[in-house]
Amino acid sequence: MTQETGGRRPNIYDVASEAGVSKSLVSLVLRGAHGVSPARRAAVEEAIKRLNYRPNRAAATLAGNRSRTIGVVLDDYRNLWFVGLLAGLHEQLAPLGFRVAVADPLFNAHLDRTPVDGLMSLRVDGIVIATEPSEEMFAALDVPAVVAGNRDIRVPGADIVTNDDMVGGRLATEHLIGMGHRDIGHVTGGGGAARLRAAAYEASMLENGLRPHITRGQGFTMESDGYQAALKLLDQNPSLTAIFAANDTMALGAAGAARDRGLRIPEDLSLIGYDNSPLASANLLRLTTVDGRNGEVGAKAAQALLDRMKDPHVPVRTMLVEPELVVRASTAAPA
Secondary structure, three states, X not given: OOOOOOOOOOOHHHHHHHXXXXXHHHHHHHHOOOOOOHHXXXXXXXXXXXXXXXXXXXHXXXXXXXXXXXXXXXXXXOOOOHHHHHHHHHHHHHHHOOEEEEEOOOOOOOOOOOHHHHHHHOXXXXXXXXXXXXXXXXXXXXXXXXXXXXXXXXXXXOEEEEEOHHHHHHHHHHHHHHOOOOOEEEEEOOOHHHHHHXXXXXXXXXXXXXXXXXXXXXXXXXXXXXXXXXXXXXXHOOOXXXXXXXXXXXXXXXXXXXXXXXXXOOOOOEEEEEOOOOOOOOOOOOOEEEEOOHHHHHHHHHHHHHHHHHOOOOOOOEEEEOOEEEOOOOOOOOO
């Protein structure tokens, strides 16, 4: 409950008085600005906590050019890889008083050309692009931006923070090869991350004298790019004993395809995904997957964006996060 001050909600002057500092120093702390001593920052933060003070964000936005909001453009709400990404962003941005506004390509599609246009209308201070950007999309950018994940199109002036998809694709494929599988298929979608994961799969297969079997969809959905692609892959290659799916959502679709072809997982068909999304740990599937450490990607993306907001002219960087293999019950040695 908000502490009342003389029958009213506390304001920034009450915080300043409680902390024994000036109103402008409280503003600096609220903005996350540098140059405030740790002791004074702690005093202000304690005063905010004691008074349960909540800044008037609308007034702050009207008074200046910053909304303390970061926009995030996702590829598809059905692809749960972004859960970790948003957690990592929140971890870095929330203590500094930033909010996060999330949009996907359908966000206000009846009003705006792209989700970036919609976020720009909210006066966001920066944007994290976590989807395949179009030239039309980044043409609307008028704030610092960071791209999360490997993408086919580069956004001028934007840093890139991503897990190493080539390493992750090799981890998945070589895990299956190491278990004794020789007939391994791959279902994949469109975009830079999918392209790199497929390239890693293909390279690992060829290096081990094995023939790649790849079925490509357009996106990363469960039905068309997972289920249907896996059905096609299994029908064309009945000897397959394992499938590597380009993400966990597609792996779930592939599990449905295996079931409809009378195959048990992992007794008849081993299955591995990518992202270590909440789907992967569910008891229904207990999916072996590659953890792209999306929380760390989100945290690093937030920091890169904050750096660029302070100085738009810092050199553009590409930051890689090392993925990890998470082994669960969906993979086993071939019968």
